[in-house]
Amino acid sequence: MVDDQRVRADTPGVGTGSVFLDSAGSSLPPRIVTETVITHLRREAEIGGYRAANERLDDLAGVKDAIAALLNATPGTIALSDSATRAWSDFFYAVPLRPGDRILISGADYASNAVAALQRARATGARVEPIPSDEWGRIDLDALSAMMDERVRLVSLLHVPTNGGLVNPVAAAARIAREGGALVVLDACQSAGQLPLDVAELGVDALSATGRKWLRGPRGTGFLYIRPELVASLEPSRLDLLSARWTGPQEYRLATDATRFEFWEHDVAARLGLGAAVRYLLDLGPDDVFAAIAERAGYLRGALGELPGVTVRDLGVEHSGIVSFTVDGLEPVQVRDRLLGEDITVSVSHRGSTLLDMSARGLDSVVRASPHYFVSHPELDRFAAAVAAL
Secondary structure, eight states: OOOHHHHHHTOTTSSSSOEEOBTTTSOOOOHHHHHHHHHHHHHHHHHOHHHHHHHTHHHHHHHHHHHHHHHTOOGGGEEEESOHHHHHHHHHTTSOOOTTOEEEEOTTOOHHHHHHHHHHHHHHTOEEEEOOBOTTSSBOHHHHHHHOOTTEEEEEEESSOTTSSBOOOHHHHHHHHHHTTOEEEEEOTTTBTTBOOOHHHHTOSEEEEESSSTTOOOSSOEEEEEOHHHHTTOOOSSOOTTTEEEEETTEEEEOSSGGGGOOSOOOHHHHHHHHHHHHHHHHHOHHHHHHHHHHHHHHHHHHHHTSTTEEEOOOSSSBOSOEEEEETTBOHHHHHHHHHTTTEEOEEEEGGGGHHHHHHHTOSEEEEEBOOTTSOHHHHHHHHHHHHHO
């Protein structure tokens, strides 16, 4: 069980009278994360960035160790990045595509992934096709199975969409895709830090995630996991002197592990902060954290569902920590802004972020509330009361 008193004491942004419900956007970091980042920035100011980084080489290597422990992977399968989108794109653009190849995307796939897929399809002659959703809004496994043939090169799976509490059956979908001979990339941007991510059990070829959301790390951080057997067959679309070595006037040699997807220049302080965030999660106990998030989201989903004029918009059978809803007579942006006047932070998910799903449901936008484990039940009650007062 998560020690509520400890985690609230570790989080400067709580206990001040505000209610923070936007961990699906950019969460509140624990004190150890901000202290780690600020301490390193001060050290850079004292002795310069190169020397400061050299002092923390072991700690920088430890960032991959921590992420690997969270994913049940090995450090060599992890590439650090500056965002989940960058990590996803770095993998996706390294997958060779030919005319006639098919790219399958989830019905609730994120706009950045879909746009990248459409761009590459236009450039290579491949095709992008959405996987139908079942009656609960999840990936339709039977439809996916029927779509598989030798032309399906890559299947893009979304674990948790940005616009609601749906959780997709990733392991089952990945098994169908890989049995059909396709590569599987999982967007875990909204699930890393709030749902179990065992890459062996999920059976994916690649996984991308961000640090700033449920992991409670700094902005400008993310990571990519690549199945070790696959790394040697992929050459990133961009290289530098870290991802490859210049071995002769006309020759270079790629790094042998996932480092081939990294660049030498990076935000050292932010990456150290990401490592601190992941270790903080590991120290609390991921299973306890996941259970606490699910309990709070379920509590909030139930409270909103009892309010007249409020419609909870979450699809699926299993739910994540994201709670989406609308209020009759008010645009979601108006709801967000009025709640902000009460010092309550939520966000809005717009149609353009998940075009296929939102269009199918006839929604232009939804309010998104995403309570992390550091949010107290009295704060959730205050939020529900404020929504009722609208």
